[in-house]
Amino acid sequence: MGLLGPNGSGKSTTIKIVLGLLEPTAGEVRIWGLPSRQIAARRSVGYLPECPHFHRFLSGRELVRFYARICGVPARERERRIVEVLEWVGLVHVADRRIESYSKGMLQRIGLAQALVHSPQLVILDEPTAGVDPSGTAEMSDLIRRLKSEGKTVLVTSHLLSQIEEVCDRVFILDRGRLIASGSLSELLEKRGLVRLLTEELDVDDLSALRLWLGARGRSLVAVERVRDRLDQVFAECVRAQGELRAGSGLRNGEVAG
Amino acid sequence: MKALLVWFQGVARVGVIARHVIQIALRQRFVAFCFLVAIGLMGSVRGLRLFNFGATEMTFAIDLGFGVMALFGTVLAIVATAQHFCSEIDQRTALTLLAKPIGRGEFLVGQLVGMSGLLAAFCFVMLVLLAVALALEFVGSGASGTRVDLGLTDVPIRGLAMAGFAQWLKLTLLSALTLLVASFSRSLFYTVGLGLFLMVLCHLQPVLRAVQGRSEVVVLRWIAELVIRVLPDLRTFDLAPSVIRGAGLDFELFGSIGLYGMFHLVVISAVAVAAFRRREL
Numbered sequence: 001m002g003l004l005g006p007n008g009s010g011k012s013t014t015i016k017i018v019l020g021l022l023e024p025t026a027g028e029v030r031i032w033g034l035p036s037r038q039i040a041a042r043r044s045v046g047y048l049p050e051c052p053h054f055h056r057f058l059s060g061r062e063l064v065r066f067y068a069r070i071c072g073v074p075a076r077e078r079e080r081r082i083v084e085v086l087e088w089v090g091l092v093h094v095a096d097r098r099i100e101s102y103s104k105g106m107l108q109r110i111g112l113a114q115a116l117v118h119s120p121q122l123v124i125l126d127e128p129t130a131g132v133d134p135s136g137t138a139e140m141s142d143l144i145r146r147l148k149s150e151g152k153t154v155l156v157t158s159h160l161l162s163q164i165e166e167v168c169d170r171v172f173i174l175d176r177g178r179l180i181a182s183g184s185l186s187e188l189l190e191k192r193g194l195v196r197l198l199t200e201e202l203d204v205d206d207l208s209a210l211r212l213w214l215g216a217r218g219r220s221l222v223a224v225e226r227v228r229d230r231l232d233q234v235f236a237e238c239v240r241a242q243g244e245l246r247a248g249s250g251l252r253n254g255e256v257a258g
Numbered sequence: 259m260k261a262l263l264v265w266f267q268g269v270a271r272v273g274v275i276a277r278h279v280i281q282i283a284l285r286q287r288f289v290a291f292c293f294l295v296a297i298g299l300m301g302s303v304r305g306l307r308l309f310n311f312g313a314t315e316m317t318f319a320i321d322l323g324f325g326v327m328a329l330f331g332t333v334l335a336i337v338a339t340a341q342h343f344c345s346e347i348d349q350r351t352a353l354t355l356l357a358k359p360i361g362r363g364e365f366l367v368g369q370l371v372g373m374s375g376l377l378a379a380f381c382f383v384m385l386v387l388l389a390v391a392l393a394l395e396f397v398g399s400g401a402s403g404t405r406v407d408l409g410l411t412d413v414p415i416r417g418l419a420m421a422g423f424a425q426w427l428k429l430t431l432l433s434a435l436t437l438l439v440a441s442f443s444r445s446l447f448y449t450v451g452l453g454l455f456l457m458v459l460c461h462l463q464p465v466l467r468a469v470q471g472r473s474e475v476v477v478l479r480w481i482a483e484l485v486i487r488v489l490p491d492l493r494t495f496d497l498a499p500s501v502i503r504g505a506g507l508d509f510e511l512f513g514s515i516g517l518y519g520m521f522h523l524v525v526i527s528a529v530a531v532a533a534f535r536r537r538e539l
Contacts, residue, residue: 019357021539039359047357053349057285069274070358072267114354124357 002164005174046115050127056100071118105136275368296330323388324498335432340449421497427519428495441534
């Protein structure tokens with residue numbers, strides 16, 4: 001589920017109410033049937049705050065272990081679960097490094113690891129890609145899709161609408177504390193009465209013929225556009241290709257392949 | 259049975275938070291600095307005894323030992339507590355933590371227990387160093403002994419332990435008062451400043467009693483009475499003079515000081531939890 005809205009629209013406040021950190025002025029929030037103010041309701045919730053800060057003196061493993069203890073992960077399962085979740089977010093190789101040496105993207109991923117260590121059914125991600133580069137954003141999108149595929153409910157807020165479009169099934173739009181639109185992505189994005197066709201290159205004659213064919217059926221050609229890649233996709237592909245080249249040729253960081 | 263289980267789970271979470279607080283505090287440069295300077299001063303009792311200003315060397319050594327413990331313990335109890343709690347709020351690590359299955363009361367009590375553990379470790383290290391210094395320097399072997407003979411045949415371990423416990427209780431109370439301020443304060447400086455002010459007030463009970471009894475201004479009398487009733491008298495916990503006298507340190511006194519300290523600790527913590535529950539994070 002995507003929670004959208006301009007700054008100050010109430011996204012983070014809504015999340016705080018869901019997490020029982022704020023008292024709603026009216027109404028009630030229940031998580032799996034339990035009022036969210038109850039401690040038991042939060043056992044099945046994982047939360048990654050916007051721009052998370054963690055104690056810089058701790059290593060990634062110590063941080064995740066601490067949250068595992070807080071969430072009551074049984075001692076006999078704890079270490080296995082910590083390794084699992086660190087592998088899941090791709091940080092197992094730096095798990096014993098202090099958090100102060102982590103990059104922004106790594107901080108987000110260790111934040112996701114602490115949110116998932118107790119296998120919650122509801123995962124709340126508040127701006128999970130704020131300040132993260134496009135590669136990190138793409139990785140976060142992959143992780144969200146994996147959570148979805150594991151059957152977890154993910155509530156995500158983001159200003160990157162393309163990311164929301166990629167990963168969400170349903171979207172809620174807030175403005176000044178009010179819900180102004182909601183529904184499935186197809187319901188919200190579908191332009192009624194219009195379809196888009198993708199074909200190979202057409203010349204002028206082909207286009208004229210197509211217009212005639214459509215006209216004969218009482219339809220018209222609204223627009224013809226060249227298909228373009230999105231910049232974030234191009235960026236991700238370039239970075240990935242460079243990484244593969246570097247790995248293949250044994251170059252170090254800072255040296256450019258090709 | 260279920261209520262008992264919930265209670266145990268709550269206690270376990272408090273324990274996890276407390277352990278985390280100690281783990282973080284021990285890695286902070288400020289805490290390490292306080293520990294090292296205090297250990298250095300305690301270790302140099304032998305050299306510093308030359309500046310005894312006429313007191314017996316034994317008196318001076320015990321005074322100095324407990325003075326170092328009180329000074330650096332107070333700094334740790336107020337500054338380290340405020341620093342840790344305020345950074346939890348400012349850096350929003352508290353937000354991540356409180357989104358977990360943990361109550362605000364458990365979070366705050368965990369902070370207090372953690373700081374109390376740190377202060378216990380500090381007092382223990384100081385006491386051991388003081389006992390060693392006394393054993394090496396001042397326990398005489400008789401008039402013909404080469405060491406200074408102060409009439410002691412052994413280090414007053416029991417007295418030192420009781421005075422050390424009282425000192426730890428006093429520092430834990432200071433930490434609780436600081437947490438009470440931090441539970442509603444929004445700035446580190448304000449928390450430290452008000453914490454120090456409360457500490458001074460807690461040491462000024464005789465002055466406040468005089469104001470309460472003699473002042474002609476009714477409002478001042480009321481304020482003095484309120485402060486006397488609400489804040490603990492921290493002078494009660496200074497038992498170093500009794501150790502020096504070698505008398506008056508019995509278990510009755512020890513028990514009454516313990517109960518007095520625990521009563522105030524529970525009241526201050528309860529008020530702090532109530533204030534923190536209402537706080538918007």
